[in-house]
Amino acid sequence: MSTPIGGATRGLWIEPSEVHKAAAAARKVAHDIPEDVKALFTPTDTAVAGLVGFQSAQAIDDCLEAWTKALRSLAGMVGGAADAVSGSGKSLTDEDQERRKAFRGPYAPGSSPAPGLYGRY
Template identity: 75%
Template sequence: MSTPIGGGTQGFWIEPGEVRKAGDAAHKVAQDMPENIKALFAPTDAAVAGLAGFQSAQAIDDCLEAWTKALRSLAGMVGGAADAVSNSSKSFTREDQERRNSFLGLNPYTPGSPGPYAPGLTTPPLANGGR
């Protein structure tokens, strides 16, 4: 996801495409988790049925319910983290584009220019610092 900067510069480069890939992978994990939870139902139901009349049957069923709840919660947290990573990738890409346009002298307030603002939007000079 990052590459050390050589020479006299300290820090690292962030590759937005790699960050996006990490976000996509986390989204896949979050989506797969609920399906993987379903694989626990059949063996647990068989164990509960085989232990009918024993207190351990209810304990096993309660344990499955607790695991299911915990794994669904974890899937939600992983999904939230995936969203944050994906949004970071978009922010890095947008920042790179804005800096590129700045170096090229492109004014993001000019209608039709690539930039963070809607094409065709006219901003009064006083509202944008006179640009």
């Protein structure tokens, strides 16, 4: 997403396209987590059914429920992070476009000053 800038600045150069890719990847993970959790239901139900009468059956079921809640919460947090990263990428792109427009001002090559910019002359 960023590369070091050489010289005395020692700053970073942000690549907006990479920021957008990171947001898309996080969004995909957030979407995939709940679907992946569903894959645990059948084997867990099978294990619980095979342990009828044992206290471990309820413990396994409770464990699945706790992990399901935790993973759904994680999916929400990752989705929120995806939104934040996407928003920062959009802000970066918007600001870059605004700076570009600013350089096209009245002094840019090929442009003429706005009427009245220098008074009557």
